[in-house]
Amino acid sequence: MSIELRHFRCFLAIADTLSITRAAERLHLTQPAVSRTLRQLEQEMGIHLVDRSTHHLALTPDGLSFRDRAAIAVTAFDRALGHAHHTAWPLRLGHAWSAAGTDTTALLRRWHEEHPETPLELLRIDDRTAGLARGDVDAALLRGEVRAPGLITEQLTTEPRVAGLPADDPLAHRTALSLTELTGRTIALNTVSGTTTLDLWPASARPSSTITIGNTDDWLAAITGGRAVGVTTSATAEMHPHPSMAYVPLTDAPAVPVVIAWRDSTGHPRIPDLIALAHEVMGRGTGSTGGAPPRTR
Structure with a gap:
């Protein structure tokens, strides 16, 4: 048996959903067909991609590593087909x-x-x-x-770092702030793509309260809604001005x-x-x- 693109698509559907049932629904296949295709891929590659030993599927370390390579291959194939019908290559x-x-x-x-x-x-x-x-x-x-x-x-x-505060916050009208002035506040942390972690603060003055968000929109909503304050860069202040938001330069945070x-x-x-x-x-x-x-x- 040789590996085909359908094996990659099947594995990626499983990786995205972490469910044979949902992967089958996405691919419009039966559950046995999805399980069989995954098994064929693993046998051909000689590695285990998915851990099926518990009630919930999980990718093995090899599966996590292979996921990105499989996604690149499928994307390249799909784009190549698209170029056959379009003269421009975006x-x-x-x-x-x-x-x-x-x-x-x-x-x-x-x-x-x-x-x-x-x-x-x-x-x-x-x-x-x-x-x-x-x-x-x-x-x-x-x-x-x-x-x-x-x-x-x-x-x-x-880019210099700035503090993001609700516009009615007592610190919002300051011309500059230090990180330690935010220590007693709840900090909104974008753990998906952000650059702010608690390591930014001195070990003796790290905030004890945080909320985790996944994108800029949710970060802005958490702050303008009064749930937290945040740390970002000047680009966010430039690209996302908001009447309920204040951005104040931080004097002791590295660029x-x-x-x-x-x-x-x-x-x-x-x-x-x-x-x-x-x-x-x-x-x-x-x-x-x-x-x-x-x-x-």
């Missing part, structure tokens, strides 16, 4: 929040002017790599440290690096042009954490 640029800040419009317009034959699609994906590791995008604008394997990054700029990232495998031929333009528009950073692909036009 370049997909992911971001988890705030894109390129106030440089977003300039970046998109400059690209359209200089590369009109290649549409640049800006996609927000609530994921630490904005969908890059899974193959959902070709490149991504990310903030903070990026540790995902198989990615190359180049720093573009840095956050903004990087452009791409996979270390063959990708969209216009990625080098996007990297060059991002540097030009957003400002030169400190350099690459991997070998940059050759610039081509």
